């Protein structure tokens with residue numbers, strides 16, 4: 091185990107994009123984004139990500155782009171500007187587009203009033219054709235969630251909800267400033283189901299301060315009692331140099347790498363024993379869930395929200411810090427809410443940075459996305475698909491040798507498979523195909 095611990099102590103990206111966000115640069119601004127939008131072929135379906143960067147209180151573990159607000163005025167005006175940004179993007183596109191996937195994330199989008207939820211959803215329908223089978227997912231903080239909001243979400247067309255649970259132990263909750271009773275979570279689930287939103291995901295985190303084996307058993311028991319379709323089980327990403335408030339987390343109470351691996355493996359065993367199937371690096375789903383199906387069929391995808399069944403060729407990001415992924419490359423909006431606000435108020439797109447993909451980037455992006463989703467890759471097949479020369483992947487294969495020697499991956503000819511039971515090794519294997527690693531000044535969390 092000592093060797094594995096050392097290897098998992100490596101800090102490598104989670105690859106929600108390739109190249110990863112720290113490599114985005116300010117050479118890509120609103121004029122490039124407008125060009126890319128105009129170039130999107132008419133038949134291209136799109137997915138929409140709307141970011142709501144507001145919360146009632148700050149959880150000290152939080153790694154998201156969010157700020158605490160004490161009154162509703164800034165949220166209301168943000169919501170109006172989101173509708174304006176939607177209209178600006180829609181007008182830049184050459185013709186009306188079909189939307190196959192909508193995601194409202196944050197922060198806590200359920201901080202909006204029920205009326206604003208309706209207004210924002212109406213703005214989407216005003217500017218886009220939402221496909222009848224489109225998935226509309228939203229992230230929910232169950233604290234303070236009420237029946238009026240559940241019905242407003244249902245009326246807006248929400249089909250799937252992702253509920254933040256994190257951990258149920260009061261000692262852990264106090265240490266992460268996220269006090270939430272089991273009853274609050276269970277009520278939220280019941281209200282959503284009563285309103286007809288039946289597809290539910292729960293977010294849990296391991297690697298938090300003071301978590302014990304008993305506590306983890308209890309978290310899973312509680313989560314299972316709610317019968318979710320999916321669970322996202324994240325390893326706590328502790329990067330206080332990047333997220334200053336994480337310094338409030340007592341570091342001495344955090345598990346070490348071996349402890350994190352044990353927690354991950356306990357959760358894995360408990361969920362698999364109950365019939366959930368592991369999907370990707372950190373998700374579990376009922377075998378009949380669309381995500382489990384996508385994983386089986388090799389169509390699972392990865393984007394900034396993590397694993398997804400969304401395969402639309404263009405993801406349009408709206409709101410402060412939102413990232414879009416177009417066939418030509420990535421674009422990120424201004425992260426600071428006041429700067430994003432000023433751009434949209436002035437009638438400009440709010441693009442702050444991005445990345446234009448070269449041919450090699452597209453090849454590596456494909457390999458890394460398939461690896462992160464399938465835990466295996468046939469490089470010969472990739473060479474055929476992209477018309478690449480024989481020795482194209484030689485350097486990457488050389489970088490994989492130490493992992494193969496440690497038994498983390500198996501390489502036969504040009505087929506590479508991550509060892510079953512060592513799912514976190516997929517980040518290290520992906521890093522072997524990352525031409526930019528260590529060049530972006532990024533700080534990443536532990537790979538396990």
Ligand SMILES: C[S@@+](CC[C@H](N)C(=O)[O-])C[C@H]1O[C@@H](n2cnc3c(N)ncnc32)[C@H](O)[C@@H]1O
Pocket residue numbers: 151152153154195196197198229230231232253254255256293294295324325326327328
């Ligand atoms: C935007 S929040 C979900 C909605 C809502 N704000 C909430 O917290 O209930 C996204 C999720 O990311 C996860 N998360 C946030 N910060 C994290 C971190 N530092 N490490 C691992 N997971 C994290 C949490 O599980 C959280 O539920």
Ligand code: SF4
Pocket residue numbers: 144145146147148149152153154156196197198231254
């Ligand atoms: S975890 Fe969710 S509720 Fe907590 S601060 Fe982050 S975004 Fe807000």
